[in-house]
Structures are given as structure tokens and as C-alpha cells.
Amino acid sequence: MLVAYLHKDGLEVYRTTENKVEKYASGTPEQLKPIKSFGKKLMIVGRDLFLHIRKRYPPASEKDLKKAVLNEIEEMFPIKNPSYFSKVFEKAEAYTLVDIWAWDNSGINGAKAVFPFTHIMPEDAAFISDEPEASILMNNGIASVVAYARDGFIGSVSAREHITSQQFDVFLKSLGRYSNRIKRVIVYNEPYSKIVDDLSDFSLEVLNKQPKAYPVCIDYTGKLDLKDFRIASGYDTQKNIHIVMRGIIYLLIAVSISLGITARNYDASLKEINKKISRVVNNAASLTSKTTGEDYRDIEDELNENLKGNMHPLKVMDMLARYLPEKSYVNRVALNEGRIELTLSSKEPLNVIKAIGQSEMISTVKLKGAPAKDQFSGSYTFTVVAELK
Numbered sequence: 001m002l003v004a005y006l007h008k009d010g011l012e013v014y015r016t017t018e019n020k021v022e023k024y025a026s027g028t029p030e031q032l033k034p035i036k037s038f039g040k041k042l043m044i045v046g047r048d049l050f051l052h053i054r055k056r057y058p059p060a061s062e063k064d065l066k067k068a069v070l071n072e073i074e075e076m077f078p079i080k081n082p083s084y085f086s087k088v089f090e091k092a093e094a095y096t097l098v099d100i101w102a103w104d105n106s107g108i109n110g111a112k113a114v115f116p117f118t119h120i121m122p123e124d125a126a127f128i129s130d131e132p133e134a135s136i137l138m139n140n141g142i143a144s145v146v147a148y149a150r151d152g153f154i155g156s157v158s159a160r161e162h163i164t165s166q167q168f169d170v171f172l173k174s175l176g177r178y179s180n181r182i183k184r185v186i187v188y189n190e191p192y193s194k195i196v197d198d199l200s201d202f203s204l205e206v207l208n209k210q211p212k213a214y215p216v217c218i219d220y221t222g223k224l225d226l227k228d229f230r231i232a233s234g235y236d237t238q239k240n241i242h243i244v245m246r247g248i249i250y251l252l253i254a255v256s257i258s259l260g261i262t263a264r265n266y267d268a269s270l271k272e273i274n275k276k277i278s279r280v281v282n283n284a285a286s287l288t289s290k291t292t293g294e295d296y297r298d299i300e301d302e303l304n305e306n307l308k309g310n311m312h313p314l315k316v317m318d319m320l321a322r323y324l325p326e327k328s329y330v331n332r333v334a335l336n337e338g339r340i341e342l343t344l345s346s347k348e349p350l351n352v353i354k355a356i357g358q359s360e361m362i363s364t365v366k367l368k369g370a371p372a373k374d375q376f377s378g379s380y381t382f383t384v385v386a387e388l389k
Contacts (some may be wrong), residue, residue, distance in 0.1 A: 002037050004115045005123075005215045007046035007140045011111050014214055016222065021214050029110045040226065043108075043117035044217060047158060048142055050103040050122045051077050054089060057096045062088065067375045069100055077102040085122055085229070087152070099153060101125070119229040124153050126217035128224055132181040136163055136195065137188045137216050145171050147182055152224075154178050165198035172202075188216060259330070270312065315361070316340055323355045331381070338388045341368070349380045356386060363387045 002024060005012045013024040013035060025032055035041075053076060057065060069086045077084075084102040091097075101122035108120070127135065127148035134147040143163045147154040155178070157163075157171045172179040184205040187196050199206045212219070313335055320330055320342070328346035346352045349371050357365045364387045371382035 001040050001042060001221075002035070002115075003042045003044065003218050003221060004111070004117065005044045005046060005218070006049065006107070006111050008048045009140060011115065012214070013115060014218060016218060018222070021212075021218055023214065029114045032114045034113065035115050040119060041115065041117045042221060042226065042229070043111065043115060043120040044126055044215070044221075045101075045103050045108070045120065045122050046139060046215070047123045047144055047156075048140055049107065050101045051079070052099065052101045052122070052124065052156070053077075054097055054099050057098055059091070059093065059096055064375070065096065065098060069098065071375075073100075073102060076100065079104055081105040083108055083120075085120070085125065087125065087228070089153075099124075118231065119226050120231055121229045123215070123217050124156050125229075126224065127220050128152050129220075131183065132178070133184040133186065134182050135186045135188070135216065136168070138162075138211070139215055147171075147175060147178070149181070163195060165195060165201070168195070168199070169202070188212065255331070319359050319361050320356075323359050325351050325355055328352050340386045340388060341383065342386070343381065343383045345374075345379050345381050347377075347379050349382050353384055356384065361388055363389045 001016050003014050003016050003021075005014070010026065010028045011032065012026040013032075015022050015024045025035065055076070057068060060068070065088065066086065069084070073082055073084050079102055081104060082102040083105040084100060086098055086100045089097040089099045101124065103122070111117075123139075124146060127146050128150070129148055130150055132147070132149040132154065134145055136143070136145050138144075141160070142158050143161060144156060144158040145163055145168060146156045155171070155175050157167065157174075159167060172182065175182070182204065184207065185199055185202075186207045186209060187199070188209050188211050196206055196208050313333070316333065316335060320333075324330070324344075325346065325348065328344060328348075328351075330342060330344055332341075332343035334341040342356075344352055349367075353365055353367060356362060366385050368383040368385050371380035373380050
């Protein structure tokens with residue numbers, strides 16, 4: 001698998017196998033040639049490029065939480081064109097904590113032209129361990145501490161040049177009840193030789209390792225389930241959200257035009273139907289005048305009765321145009337034997353039902369099923385059944 005590490009000074013690409021990490025290419029996106037390769041290609045956004053917050057939300061499904069994050073992402077971060085990744089950190093009966101990382105999409109687009117990644121993640125999200133632990137490391141001049149466990153990220157903190165024992169102590173306390181679960185600290189030696197001695201006061205197992213020739217987070221990517229980091233589940237959605245919204249608007253316009261054309265065609269269709277019915281009635285009348293002994297008067301009476309029970313669709317459309325409140329829309333109309341079934345969209349379903357019930361053409365109106373709320377527009381889609389007078 002190819003793994004790219006993007007930071008403020010450029011892009012580093014590595015080829016990873018089960019026990020080996022080799023540099024494949026490095027430089028700025030403008031300097032590098034496009035990299036062509038089959039299979040998974042993972043982009044890791046370095047700590048110097050993203051911002052992170054942990055936000056509390058009401059209890060909700062994963063789908064609703066993603067919609068909430070998407071709606072608020074531009075307000076949460078001072079980034080003009082943000083891309084993001086979010087992950088549920090903790091669920092409780094009264095709340096849900098969500099980790100959200102955001103970065104500038106323009107820099108990612110430049111890197112993607114060179115490295116067409118299939119998955120993307122912030123550096124924090126790459127760390128994982130069967131037992132809770134913390135790593136102290138240095139990348140591109142930024143010293144940091146990352147705490148993580150079986151489910152991944154717990155917390156992190158960054159500083160310039162180095163991490164002091166006091167900073168490490170404050171960081172552990174900031175983890176709350178998770179601080180007692182950290183039993184081991186991995187220190188990637190230089191320039192942390194002093195902190196190794198300082199950590200002896202914390203009653204923790206300390207592993208002192210030599211610095212890597214590549215970002216340490218790459219070592220952990222082989223243990224991750226990458227499906228949550230596919231660009232279609234987060235990055236592409238954010239990138240193309242405006243295109244998706246325009247598509248929905250165009251679709252609604254097309255449906256509206258189609259309904260208008262259909263309404264204009266109703267009259268011509270009804271005329272044609274009435275002609276055919278007239279021919280049937282005339283044939284029935286001629287049959288009754290013959291001396292065959294067969295009586296078709298019952299059929300003729302039933303046919304006339306059915307014709308009386310139907311109302312012209314244009315009258316129904318005119319009634320809806322007069323009584324529907326503003327910003328209420330008709331999505332579907334079904335007229336059948338004195339009943340009309342309407343599928344509507346409105347932010348105030350109750351006002352719509354009351355308005356339809358006030359029409360002199362309607363005897364009763366009932367709600368069919370439960371209204372469904374659109375999280376983006378705040379409108380409800382619902383169905384009512386009305387009996388015609």
C-alpha cells in the first residue's frame with residue numbers, strides 16, 4: 001500500500017509492506033509527477049495542517065450526527081474551504097462526544113493531483129493499540145503527545161521544540177477518567193532524552209525508541225480498518241456538497257415543470273376519455289333498442305353514476321392553488337372516486353391540513369402516516385387523504 005504524509009513543507013510518499021516502510025517520493029506537489037498505482041492509497045494529513053475539537057451532541061444516530069457536523073463545519077473552524085473527518089468518541093444516555101478534525105481543502109486538492117488517494121485521515125486518527133498508551137514524538141518541528149487505545153484516538157497535545165514533564169502531567173489530567181488507563185509511554189529518543197528520566201515520577205512503563213526515518217504514525221496504519229476513511233464517506237461528500245445541492249434543486253424544478261405540463265394535458269386527456277365513454281353509452285343505447293331481449297339499462301345507470309362521482313382534476317389543482325399556504329408544495333396528486341390523496345412538502349404541516357379542510361370542495365381531510373423531516377431544509381414531507389363533497 002502507498003501512504004502519503006502531507007505537511008506544510010510538502011508531501012512524502014512511502015511504500016509499506018508488512019515489516020518495511022520505504023520512501024517512494026517526496027517534494028512539493030508542484031515538483032512531483034503524478035503517482036500511478038493500483039489498490040489502496042492512504043493520505044495522512046499532518047498535525048501542522050489540521051485543527052481538532054471534541055464536541056458534545058445530543059444522543060443521535062451516526063447518520064444524524066454526520067449531518068449535524070456537516071451543517072456546522074464552517075462555523076466550528078476558521079477555515080474558508082474545510083474538509084473534515086469525524087468520529088464518535090463516547091456515547092452516553094444523555095449525550096454523544098464527537099471528535100472532529102478539519103483542514104483546508106485547497107491544499108488537499110493540490111496533493112490529490114499528484115497522489116490520487118482513496119482514503120484520507122488526520123495524523124491523530126492513525127494511532128491504535130490493544131492496550132491504552134501514549135507516544136511522545138517529533139514531526140516537522142512540532143513536538144506532540146498522542147494517547148490512544150483499541151478504539152483509536154483518546155487525546156493529543158502539541159508544543160514547539162519539546163514536551164516537558166509538566167506539560168505531560170497536564171495532558172494526562174486533561175484525559176479525565178482515561179488518564180488512569182494509560183500504563184505505557186513510548187518516547188522516540190532525540191530530542192527527548194531528558195524527559196525519559198522525568199517520566200520515572202509517573203509510575204508508567206517507559207519505552208525509549210530511536211527516531212524513525214518516516215512519520216511514526218505510518219507504523220500503525222496496518223492495524224486500522226480503513227473503511228471509515230474512504231473519501232466517499234467524508235471527504236468527497238464535503239467536497240461535492242454544493243454540486244449535490246444544485247442537482248437536487250434542478251430535479252425539483254424538473255418535477256415542477258412536469259407537473260405543470262401534466263396539468264395542462266389533463267383537459268385534453270379527459271376530453272378523449274369522454275368521447276370514448278360517449279361512444280360506449282351510445283353503443284349501449286343502441287343495443288337496448290334492439291329486440292334481442294337483453295337489457296343494458298343497469299350498466300348504463302352504473303356508468304353514469306361513476307361519471308358523476310369524478311371531479312375534474314383542474315378544479316382540484318385550482319382549489320389547492322387557492323388554499324395552500326405560502327412555501328407549501330404539492331409533490332403528488334391522486335384522484336379516485338371522490339377521494340384525493342396528496343403528498344405535500346411544508347415547514348408547517350398542521351397549517352396545510354387546516355387550510356385544505358377549509359375548502360368548500362372538501363368534506364374531510366386526514367393525515368396518512370407520519371411526516372418525514374428533511375434535515376437540510378427543515379421541511380416535512382407528508383401525505384393527506386381528503387374526501388370530496
